Amino acid sequence: MFDLDTWLSSQEDYEKAVLLGKKSAKLSLNNTAVHKLKWGLDQKDDYFLRKEAVWLKRIHPHSFFIHSLIYEGQFLLLLEYIHGESLSKVLQGSKQRSLFTANKRAQFLQSLFESVKELHERGIVHGDLKAANVILVNETEARLIDFAAASWIGSDNTIKPYIMRTPSYALPESIEQAKVLAIIDWYAFFIIFDLLHFMTPVTLKTHSLSDYIAFHDKQLAESLVELEIKQQLKQKLDEVQYYFRT
Known part of the structure; x- marks a missing residue:
């Protein structure tokens, strides 16, 4: 020990x-x-x-x-050592939440989006994206930590001795995950998106696919994130919808 x-x-x-x-x-x-x-x-x-x-x-x-x-x-x-606070702690503290204004949350979401997108462009999935694995730095910057679940996109899940996932952020257990897919990060991203709006996350474990998509379409439309980011997030939401329909 x-x-x-x-x-x-x-x-x-x-x-x-x-x-x-x-x-x-x-x-x-x-x-x-x-x-x-x-x-x-x-x-x-x-x-x-x-x-x-x-x-x-x-x-x-x-x-x-x-x-x-x-x-x-x-x-x-x-x-x-990253000098910041985990997003999970920020969302749990009433004082910190009050200082985390709508504009700051929008900037933070954009920073988180860019971080996840950059990983995927390099062919990498984080694999365990969640509030506890995101650090809030300088009030609006998102830093990803804990890459123990990272994998190459398209790699084989069936040959790994252990799989790391956080159930509340993971795809429904009924979904076969033989291959590592980028949508596992985007699915978790939208859970964080809901949490940042101080809402109980709408997931495919609690809602139908059509209700899940409709809810997040509405959330995106009302969000303060930049239009270009909104459009890209809408594409990611469409990818989630396409995957679950096929």
């Missing part, structure tokens, strides 16, 4: 570490958070941590990803 205090005592680059959860910590120097350390608790965690290291080298070769290391047989991942 990894012991953070023992590891920290062997380091010269950090003054203290603050746990962020059971498997990660914030590392500080001169009272400033500089890095994030991640580790696993079992074989499955280790698999996804090593997988994330591979994808971070592909996605962020010159930033965010620092390096991986082995400490007493434990695989560790060292990352740039």
Whole structure:
């Protein structure tokens, strides 16, 4: 079992570490958070941590990803610490929500859209897009984190030893997912879209396809995001509709 205090005592680059959860910590120097350390608790965690290291080298070769290391047989991942707040925490805090105005939310959605679109243009699916995996930076910028579920678009899901997904953001279990599809990210994107409008998400688990499409068409029409982004999001919604109809 990894012991953070023992590891920290062997380091010269950090003054203290603050746990962020059971498997990660914030590392500080001169009272400033500089890095994030991640580790696993079992074989499955280790698999996804090593997988994330591979994808971070592909996605962020010159930033965010620092390096991986082995400490007493434990695989560790060292990352740039992103100074921001997870979207899930922002949406849970009444004070933070009140400061997250409609215009800021629209800018944030545009930033998130561009981040997901850029990944897909490189042939990559995030795979576990959710509010907890999006960091709000400088009030309007979206930064994606946790790439352990990333895959190449079109790759085979059936040969993977483990599949990572968050049920509340995932496609309905009845949908066969033998191949990795870009729409799994866009489906999750529209759940975040609903949450940003402080609404209970409308999903294909709760609504028919026609109601799902009609609702999000209306939401897009009323949104403050730029017209060009609206049009591109409408195309993504059409792709979701086409997939579920065929």
